[in-house]
Amino acid sequence: MDFPLLTVIVFLPLLGAAVVALLGNARAVAGRVVAATVAVVDLALVAWLASRFDVDGGMQFVEKLTWVPQVGITYHLAIDGMSLAMVALSALLTVLAIVASWKTEKNPALWFSMLLLLEVGMNGVFVAMDFVLFYVFWELVLVPMYFLIATWGGPRRQYAAVKFFLYTLFGSVFMLVGIIALYLQTGTFNILEMAGAGLDPKFQWWVFAAFFLGFAVKVPVFPLHTWLPDAHVEAPTAASVLLAGVLLKMGSYGFLRISLPILPDAAAEWSTFIAALAAISIVYGAAVAFAQTDMKKLVAYSSVSHMGFVMLGIASMTPEGLNGAVAVMFSHGVVTGMLFFLVGMVYDRTHTRMIAEVSGLSSQVPVAGGLLAFASFASLGLPGLSGFVGEFLSLVGAWASDIPVGWVVLSAIGVLLAAAYMLWLVQRVVLGSPSAAVSGIADLSAREVAVLLPLVALTLIVGLYWDSLLRFTDPAVRSILAMMGGA
Amino acid sequence: MSELLLLTPELLVLFGALLALFADKITGHPRAAAHIAAPLSVVAALVAALIGTRGGIFAGMLALDNVSVFARVAIALLLAFWLHWVSGRGTGGERSAEAVALAMLSAVGGMLMASARDLIVLFISLELSTMPAYVLMGYRRGDARGLEGALKYFLLSMLTSLIMLYGLSFAYGISGSTAYADLGAVDAGTLGQLAIAFVLVGLFAKLSAAPFHYWTPDAYAGAPASSVAYVSTVPKIAGVVALVQLVAAFAGNGGTITVVLLVGSLLSMLVGNLAAYPQTDLRRLMAYSGVAHSGYILLAAAAGSAGGTAAVFYAVAYAVPSMAIMLLGSEEGTALDDLAGLAARRPAIAWASVVWLLSLIGIPPMVGFFGKLTMFTAALDHGLVWIVAVAVTMSVVSAGYYFKVLRSVFFGERLDARRATRSTPAVIAYAALTVVTLALGVLASPVLEFFGLRF
Numbered sequence: 001m002d003f004p005l006l007t008v009i010v011f012l013p014l015l016g017a018a019v020v021a022l023l024g025n026a027r028a029v030a031g032r033v034v035a036a037t038v039a040v041v042d043l044a045l046v047a048w049l050a051s052r053f054d055v056d057g058g059m060q061f062v063e064k065l066t067w068v069p070q071v072g073i074t075y076h077l078a079i080d081g082m083s084l085a086m087v088a089l090s091a092l093l094t095v096l097a098i099v100a101s102w103k104t105e106k107n108p109a110l111w112f113s114m115l116l117l118l119e120v121g122m123n124g125v126f127v128a129m130d131f132v133l134f135y136v137f138w139e140l141v142l143v144p145m146y147f148l149i150a151t152w153g154g155p156r157r158q159y160a161a162v163k164f165f166l167y168t169l170f171g172s173v174f175m176l177v178g179i180i181a182l183y184l185q186t187g188t189f190n191i192l193e194m195a196g197a198g199l200d201p202k203f204q205w206w207v208f209a210a211f212f213l214g215f216a217v218k219v220p221v222f223p224l225h226t227w228l229p230d231a232h233v234e235a236p237t238a239a240s241v242l243l244a245g246v247l248l249k250m251g252s253y254g255f256l257r258i259s260l261p262i263l264p265d266a267a268a269e270w271s272t273f274i275a276a277l278a279a280i281s282i283v284y285g286a287a288v289a290f291a292q293t294d295m296k297k298l299v300a301y302s303s304v305s306h307m308g309f310v311m312l313g314i315a316s317m318t319p320e321g322l323n324g325a326v327a328v329m330f331s332h333g334v335v336t337g338m339l340f341f342l343v344g345m346v347y348d349r350t351h352t353r354m355i356a357e358v359s360g361l362s363s364q365v366p367v368a369g370g371l372l373a374f375a376s377f378a379s380l381g382l383p384g385l386s387g388f389v390g391e392f393l394s395l396v397g398a399w400a401s402d403i404p405v406g407w408v409v410l411s412a413i414g415v416l417l418a419a420a421y422m423l424w425l426v427q428r429v430v431l432g433s434p435s436a437a438v439s440g441i442a443d444l445s446a447r448e449v450a451v452l453l454p455l456v457a458l459t460l461i462v463g464l465y466w467d468s469l470l471r472f473t474d475p476a477v478r479s480i481l482a483m484m485g486g487a
Numbered sequence: 488m489s490e491l492l493l494l495t496p497e498l499l500v501l502f503g504a505l506l507a508l509f510a511d512k513i514t515g516h517p518r519a520a521a522h523i524a525a526p527l528s529v530v531a532a533l534v535a536a537l538i539g540t541r542g543g544i545f546a547g548m549l550a551l552d553n554v555s556v557f558a559r560v561a562i563a564l565l566l567a568f569w570l571h572w573v574s575g576r577g578t579g580g581e582r583s584a585e586a587v588a589l590a591m592l593s594a595v596g597g598m599l600m601a602s603a604r605d606l607i608v609l610f611i612s613l614e615l616s617t618m619p620a621y622v623l624m625g626y627r628r629g630d631a632r633g634l635e636g637a638l639k640y641f642l643l644s645m646l647t648s649l650i651m652l653y654g655l656s657f658a659y660g661i662s663g664s665t666a667y668a669d670l671g672a673v674d675a676g677t678l679g680q681l682a683i684a685f686v687l688v689g690l691f692a693k694l695s696a697a698p699f700h701y702w703t704p705d706a707y708a709g710a711p712a713s714s715v716a717y718v719s720t721v722p723k724i725a726g727v728v729a730l731v732q733l734v735a736a737f738a739g740n741g742g743t744i745t746v747v748l749l750v751g752s753l754l755s756m757l758v759g760n761l762a763a764y765p766q767t768d769l770r771r772l773m774a775y776s777g778v779a780h781s782g783y784i785l786l787a788a789a790a791g792s793a794g795g796t797a798a799v800f801y802a803v804a805y806a807v808p809s810m811a812i813m814l815l816g817s818e819e820g821t822a823l824d825d826l827a828g829l830a831a832r833r834p835a836i837a838w839a840s841v842v843w844l845l846s847l848i849g850i851p852p853m854v855g856f857f858g859k860l861t862m863f864t865a866a867l868d869h870g871l872v873w874i875v876a877v878a879v880t881m882s883v884v885s886a887g888y889y890f891k892v893l894r895s896v897f898f899g900e901r902l903d904a905r906r907a908t909r910s911t912p913a914v915i916a917y918a919a920l921t922v923v924t925l926a927l928g929v930l931a932s933p934v935l936e937f938f939g940l941r942f
Contacts, residue, residue, distance in 0.1 A: 067932060068857075068931050068932040069932060070932060070936070070940070070942065071860070071861065071864070071942055132851075132860070136851040136852050136856075139850045140851070140852075142850070143841070143845065143850070147897075150897070150898060151897070151898070158894060158898060162887070162890050162894070165886065165890065166883060166886055166887060166890075169848075169883050169886050170883045173849075173879035173880070173882055174876075174879060176863065176879065177863065177867070177875060177876065177879055180860070180863050180864045180867050181867055183864065184864065184867055
């Protein structure tokens with residue numbers, strides 16, 4: 001038997017979480033070193049896997065064991081290019097989140113073990129190819145995120161944490177119903193075998209609806225997004241980064257991995273509706289972001305807008321659109337992660353997130369200001385940076401598809417809005433003369449720059465050399481489309 | 488004689504009950520009864536597992552099929568966990584020996600009920616499992632509220648028992664036999680319908696399923712939490728097995744039974760979950776949560792034989808974490824605020840309570856999830872789509888009130904909290920309940936394999 005690399009990648013953080021928890025707060029310094037080491041080793045293993053990954057090899061590193069044969073549940077892990085991109089994002093952002101929150105003083109043992117536990121769920125969701133296993137990881141993510149928000153969050157953390165939990169749970173229980181319905185119809189929980197099962201279109205429609213609830217809440221798609229601003233505003237920085245960077249992608253990943261290949265007829269029926277919701281999410285998210293006075297809320301609403309492009313790409317069901325969707329997922333993880341880190345770093349110094357109270361960062365703290373401007377440009381989709389790749393491809397895909405032109409045009413307007421609100425943010429916060437809150441603060445420390453540098457590098461690499469990402473995602477999305485019957 | 492040997496587990500527990508009455512006197516140790524009874528119950532569970540399945544015994548009055556054996560073992564084991572906890576903590580200010588004996592007698596009734604194949608045996612074992620529960624619920628003699636609750640429980644339970652007996656007499660009148668095997672003859676005529684309805688009334692009340700749940704919150708809220716931990720969990724498992732077997736026996740009677748089950752299920756899920764939400768006392772909250780879980784169980788029971796097995800499995804999945812939570816309430820106090828700051832005082836127990844509560848919500852990989860999975864699978868297979876939609880929605884509502892408990896445990900502040908004294912047996916009981924909650928989920932396969940359960 002081969003070395004179970006995926007199992008190790010998924011469950012190594014669980015071991016780390018247990019060790020960190022057992023070390024306790026009394027030995028928190030050792031604990032955080034363990035946490036960082038485990039996360040770095042995990043990232044290294046993902047890199048090693050990527051180096052041995054055959055981009056045209058389809059599903060690889062397959063591990064399949066029986067788990068509960070009485071009900072046909074298997075322990076089934078595998079990875080393709082799309083999953084690899086997501087796992088890489090998850091592993092990288094976990095490392096950065098740990099380093100960024102290095103100085104956590106309140107209950108550090110719990111903090112670092114929760115971050116590692118979260119990584120177990122995040123990694124697992126993207127490589128689980130059995131529905132029940134997928135659901136296990138899907139729900140596993142909720143628990144540490146609840147504690148991260150509820151323990152270390154802002155003033156309304158309890159409310160936000162429970163709202164996050166209940167909203168997602170509401171979606172996922174319907175997903176569970178969908179999973180069971182598929183099982184009863186096909187007799188298997190195997191996600192890959194279900195594709196191309198040729199299910200009755202009417203049945204597909206209902207199952208698609210059930211999955212839609214589960215995934216759309218997570219993405220989130222307008223009008224199911226209301227948990228997101230609350231969760232983001234109250235969450236501590238590192239949790240915000242992982243929430244936006246990875247957790248939201250679980251929803252869109254679900255559409256790509258499950259809804260499209262298994263329920264192609266329903267997906268075709270739903271595509272206009274999804275495109276409409278995507279376009280509304282894009283414009284609505286952007287418009288609301290415009291009105292925000294709180295930097296973190298602005299970034300949170302910009303996420304709603306960006307995830308709209310993911311949904312638009314998915315709804316197009318073209319190779320360009322799907323590649324674009326995955327590219328936005330990856331890029332949004334990197335760029336929004338960067339933005340949340342920066343907002344958090346600024347907040348640590350100024351103790352305010354109010355846009356009106358922060359200005360002139362570039363003259364007071366040029367490194368922070370410059371990076372914030374860079375991240376903003378990446379976020380608004382400047383060509384040459386990663387944000388552009390996916391949004392461009394999504395729009396191209398949507399244009400080439402059957403989606404009514406109006407929705408595509410509306411989405412394109414969203415790009416303009418994004419440029420407007422991000423540039424306005426840069427103008428108010430980065431430029432100008434230092435405000436009272438900003439004057440006298442210190443620039444980023446070496447540790448903080450080290451957190452941001454990998455993200456800057458990825459933004460540039462993906463933005464300038466698209467193939468670095470697309471060579472992984474393209475075969476994966478083409479196989480999804482092939483499973484849909486070449487639609 | 489050889490057939491009597493098959494009842495060794497019941498006899499062991501019965502022997503333990505009698506021994507318990509005198510153990511304290513003989514040894515002079517205040518909690519000797521529980522100390523002796525707990526290992527005896529473990530042995531009973533082991534023996535029951537070893538005996539395994541048997542066809543009809545005692546002229547077909549009892550039978551040990553897969554589900555019966557599973558329930559028998561589960562009842563004995565849960566009894567053992569409870570006794571183990573009592574051996575460390577006692578039962579409040581009262582003497583614990585009688586409580587131990589009563590719980591064991593009730594368990595004997597439950598174990599017999601799980602294998603009953605005859606209406607007379609069913610009724611006698613049902614009463615045997617319920618009667619001691621009345622006393623347990625009113626165990627604090629000086630407590631007027633407790634006695635009121637216990638009296639309410641007693642009166643309502645007797646009333647519904649008699650209605651059930653009345654129904655059983657109809658069934659006997661129609662079929663001319665008290666054997667389950669002959670109950671198929673209870674036809675769809677008015678009398679047959681009434682018989683089925685009456686029998687279900689009795690079982691609904693035992694399971695505290697709506698609309699016969701009114702006794703539950705008051706009785707629980709007046710009773711010592713340690714008694715609630717037992718009464719709300721172990722007898723329920725036996726009741727579910729009896730329900731499932733009767734439903735199967737009555738099958739083929741024009742669908743009345745399905746309708747009654749589904750109405751009860753719907754009502755229980757709605758009433759239980761919505762009424763649990765505003766509660767501030769753990770006992771009342773768990774009482775309503777018990778009503779809600781009975782609703783899920785009735786849903787599964789309406790879904791054929793696969794559903795029946797799922798219902799029994801779910802009853803165990805419900806009982807294990809519920810018992811743990813009530814035991815915790817017995818130590819820390821039963822107001823939700825009493826649990827405040829538990830995470831700081833007793834972190835290990837606090838994290839164990841996360842496992843219990845998440846299991847009750849149905850989050851994987853805990854046993855509650857597998858319970859829900861098998862149950863919903865059976866129900867959907869029967870085309871009960873809409874009621875499953877209600878069930879899953881209600882399970883989200885349930886997360887709302889379970890999170891109130893979690894919130895108190897982790898984020899509440901309590902300044903006057905006394906530190907509970909250490910008690911190794913209690914810790915072992917918690918550990919066992921937690922391990923079962925996790926292991927029945929993650930390692931469900933070997934357990935299902937051993938008991939030959941199929942969904």
